[in-house]
Amino acid sequence: MARYAQSERQLLADLLIAVGPDAPTLCEGWTARDLAAHLVMRERRPDAAAGILIGPLRRHSERVRTSLATRPYPELVDMVRAAPWWSLVSNPLADAAANTMEFFIHHEDVRRGRPGWRPRELPREQQEALWRRAKGVARLALRRVRAAVRVQAPGYGETTAGSGGAQVRLVGAPGELAIFLSGRQRAARVQVDGTPEMAAFLRSAKLGV
Missing domain, CATH: 3.30.1050 (Nonspecific Lipid-transfer Protein; Chain A)
Structure with missing residues (x-):
C-alpha cells in the first residue's frame, strides 16, 4: 500500500530530526546524516543510484552521496520528507512497490541503531x-x-x-x-x-x- 511507504517516510523524517545528524544507524559506518544522503541520492540522482546495485558504478555513487551529506542537515531531511514527483522510484506509480519496504527498513535502521529500542506493533495490513x-x-x-x-x-x-x-x-x-x-x-x-x-x-x- 502506497500509504505505508508515505507514512514510514514521514516517521523516518521526524526521527531523523529528533535524533540529530550524528546518531548511529544499523548501516555500518553510517550516521543519520549518511542515511539521509543515501535516500536523497536514491530518489534524485538516478545516475548515482545505479551504483547501489551495479559494482562498477559504486565509486561514483559514493562520491555523490558524500557530496550530498555536506548539505545542511535540515535541508537533507526536508528532501527525504518530500520526494520529487519525477523520481523513478518515488513517483505515484512506483511508490508502493519501491518504497514500502525501503522506508520501513531505513526507519528501523535509525530506531534500532540506539539502545533501548523495542519492535513496533504494526497494523496487519502493513x-x-x-x-x-x-x-x-x-x-x-x-x-x-x-x-x-x-x-x-x-x-x-x-x-x-x-x-x-x-x-x-x-x-x-x-x-x-x-x-x-x-x-x-x-x-x-x-x-x-x-x-x-x-x-x-x-x-x-x-x-x-
Whole structure:
C-alpha cells in the first residue's frame, strides 16, 4: 500500500530530526546524516543510484552521496520528507512497490541503531504489505545459501528459498523477516531453526539483494 511507504517516510523524517545528524544507524559506518544522503541520492540522482546495485558504478555513487551529506542537515531531511514527483522510484506509480519496504527498513535502521529500542506493533495490513515484498526478497537474498530454507511468517504465509540441502527455518513477523533478509540479522527478532552451524551462518551471512 502506497500509504505505508508515505507514512514510514514521514516517521523516518521526524526521527531523523529528533535524533540529530550524528546518531548511529544499523548501516555500518553510517550516521543519520549518511542515511539521509543515501535516500536523497536514491530518489534524485538516478545516475548515482545505479551504483547501489551495479559494482562498477559504486565509486561514483559514493562520491555523490558524500557530496550530498555536506548539505545542511535540515535541508537533507526536508528532501527525504518530500520526494520529487519525477523520481523513478518515488513517483505515484512506483511508490508502493519501491518504497514500502525501503522506508520501513531505513526507519528501523535509525530506531534500532540506539539502545533501548523495542519492535513496533504494526497494523496487519502493513505486515501483509511487507510480507508480499519479503517473499521476493527471500528468494534473492538466500539464493546462494546451501540449504533449503523455509521462511515462515505465522498468520501470513511461508515461502521457500535457498539452493537445497539441509533444512532450515526462519520464523518471524513479516517486518522482522524483512529486516533479517536485508542483512540486519543482529537487530531482527527472527527465530532460526536448523543445525547450529547453519543457524550461525545465516545469522552472520551477508544477505540482502
